Amino acid sequence: MDRTKIDEEFVKEVLGNHGGLLQDIHKRVLLLYEELSDTGSLIQAAAIKKMELGKIGGGSRNVRDLTDVMLVHQRLVKDREREVYAGLMSLMDEEEAVNRVWCCFNSLPDKERGYLERLYVIGEPYKAVERSSGVSHRAFEQARARAMGEIMRTYDSDLANVEIIARGRTSPGNRGRNGKGKKRNKGDDDGTYRQLELNL
Secondary structure: OOOOOOOHHHHHHHHHOHHHHHHHHHHHHHHHHHHHHOOHHHHHHHHHHHHHHHOOOOOHHHHHHHHHHHHHHHHHHHHHHHHHHHHHHHHHHHHHHHHHHHHHHHOOOHHHHHHHHHHHHHOOOHHHHHHHHOOOHHHHHHHHHHHHHHHHHHHHOOOOHHHHHHHHHHOHHHOOHHHOOOOOEOOEOOOOOOOOOOOO
16 A cells, blocks of 8 residues: 655654644645535636637527537536545545554553653653653663654554554553553544544
8 A cells, every 4th residue: 555655754743733734634625625516616717708708699609609618617627526536635645644643653652652742742842851751861862763763664564553553552561551551642532543524
């Protein structure tokens, strides 16, 4: 499966604004659906343009002009449908990338996950998190880098999101969180990823 390519900066962005990114994606999806359904303006624009260029007369000329207008309209609608479909697919890929990174983050062992949570989800200063970790700068940075690397490796793996979530719940470093191997996280009500829901 081809996935959106990610880097460490993208992971940080997701951790820092998971809910906001999903809301923005959902808004853009709804805008595309609204645009797709608004074909009346395309008919009107095509008809006005045709009248300006051809100065509609009478009889069979009217029929020809109307046919031309409808053909133009159909072409415009089909072109726009293809554009909207491509836009929707791109947004679905973007949403999947955000959700998958969040799943990978939640599957980390408690210690590494805690570091990233404080650094990027909560946004505490690096030095403060490092100081409270009780380990050396080198050990802290190695743990942070290892956690980021694990998120990206898991993201690129063949595991499904539900498998990543399940793995996080059963890994030794995550047992005991809420009795189910999961810990509630800011902006994540049930510890799972959020799927796009549209009430159309």
